[in-house]
Amino acid sequence: MPNSKGRRRRFGAVRQLKSGRWQARYRDPATGELQAAPYTFDTKTDADVWLTTTEAEIIRGTFRDPDAGKITVKEWGERWFQAASPHLKRRTVTLYAGLLRLWIYPRMGAYELSAVRPIHVKEWLLSLQKAGLSASRIRTAYRVLSQVFASAVDNELIAVTPCRGIKLPRLPETEPHILSTAEIERLISHLRPPHDLLVKLLAYAGLRIGEAFALRRMDVDLANGMIWVDEALLEDAGQQFFDTPKSHQKRPLALPTYLVKHLRAHLDARVEDEPEALLFLGRTRRPLRYKSWRRTHFDKAVDLAGLKDVTPQDLRATHASQVADRHGVMAAARRLGHANASVTTRHYARSRDGQDAEIAKQLNADHQKAQRARTKKAKAPKRPNGNVARKLHDHSNEDPKSTEQGA
Structure with missing residues (x-):
């Protein structure tokens, strides 16, 4: 025109x-x-x-196409979830699907993407709190919603995400129970084989419980004293399945000599002579199930050992803290299979009960040692000046007669 x-x-x-x-x-x-x-x-x-x-x-x-943002949150969420699912772990897929269906779509699904504002997200989070969801579940639901909107921004459906400037509920601070070596050994003493070996791998190799359940004969390298962690036995809706470890990383773990000896004896006596044979099985020769194993073996041993509120995860945290204390956080992160050492510090590296008092005691001992050294140095006799000593020596060698004549 x-x-x-x-x-x-x-x-x-x-x-x-x-x-x-x-x-x-x-x-x-x-x-x-x-x-x-x-x-x-x-x-x-x-x-x-x-x-x-x-x-x-x-x-x-x-x-950006002005009409692009008119697609609803539910329509785009379903497209996003379908594209993202192949890259998520099985249990994560189940978790996200439930959050979308139960908590995101009923309240946010009918909104057009371009119509959602930060105030709507805040009101949605408040509704989840009123519904009684835990802080952890609310934060996970928000993470899913924010990923839906982030993908909409990436695909140029909207200019900015409404998931910004949002204050999330704080997680309750729970400290892991860090055990002493004596407590670990007392716990192990109340477990029958092969469950005593299983707990040793948790406490002295830092395995996740699913990683320990998934160990196979071919993962054990007795010659080099190590195991390879490349699988985890998990459960989803009552169904067991094998998956990669949480970090997706295969990692080698060097073991203390006594644990290698225990593994060798266990392989000889209890494990089938097949590379794929699992190291630990239940009475029915099937893979162990976490809840049943805890109820039947672990929790009973905890009670008999006189311990309280100890979980298998506490053994992993104990190992992380011991390694971090002696060899640094990076070494602990490698053994635990963390891609980022901050995860190790945030969740696992803790001091055990009484350790802070031991640190203060050691600092005091170091101070007293230094003070004694200073006192000893102060009381030591001073060595004579070199010139004075030389004059005394020369005077003692003079001829007495010449001295008298001179006088």
Whole structure:
């Protein structure tokens, strides 16, 4: 359509509607189809300005289809989840699916992506708190929703995510129970084979319980005194399955000599002579189940050992703390299979009960040792000046007669 100077516009077109208002139309840069502006204008100049601005955005690469954000949160969430699921662990897929179905779609699903504002997200989080969800579950649900909106931004459906400036409920601070070596050994003494060996691997190799359940004969390298951790036995909705470790990383673990000897005896006496044979099985020769194993073996041993509120995860935390204390956090992170040492520090590296008092005692002993050294140095007789000693020596060698004559 010609502009006010009689020349046809280079980009888009403007026309007046029967209502008297003005409509701007343009070619969608992605599809080439003719699109109308999302609203009409009071004047032809306003429509021209909108087209000029839109053309500039297309040239800069910042243009977004005004209709793209009209897809609902549920519609886009389902597309996102379908694309993301192949890259998630099985239990994570189940968890995310439940959160979307039960807590995200009922409240947020009908909103258009472009209509959601941070206030809506805050109100949604408040509704989850009122429903009685734990802080952990609320934070996980928010993480899922934020990923849905982040993918919408990445795909240029919306310019910014509404998941910003959000204050999440704080997680309750729970400290792991760090055991002493004596407590670990007391716990192990109340376990029958092969469960005593299983707990040793938790406490002295830092394995996750699912990693210990998944160990096979081929994972044990007796010649080099080590094991390879490359699987975990997990459960989802009552179904057991093998998966990669939580960090997806296969890692070698060097073992203390006495633990290697225990493993050798266990392999000889209890494990089938097949590479794929599991090291630990239940009475029915099937893989162990966590809840049943804890109830039948671990928790009973904890009670008999006179311990309280100790979990298998506490043994992993104990190992992490011991390694971090003696060899540094990075060494602990490698043994635990953490890609980032901050995870080790945040969740596992803790001091055991009484360790702080031991540190103070050692600091005091170091101070007293240094003080004794200073006192000893202060009381030591001073060595005579070299010149004085030399004069005394020369005087003692003088001839007495010459001395008298001189006098």
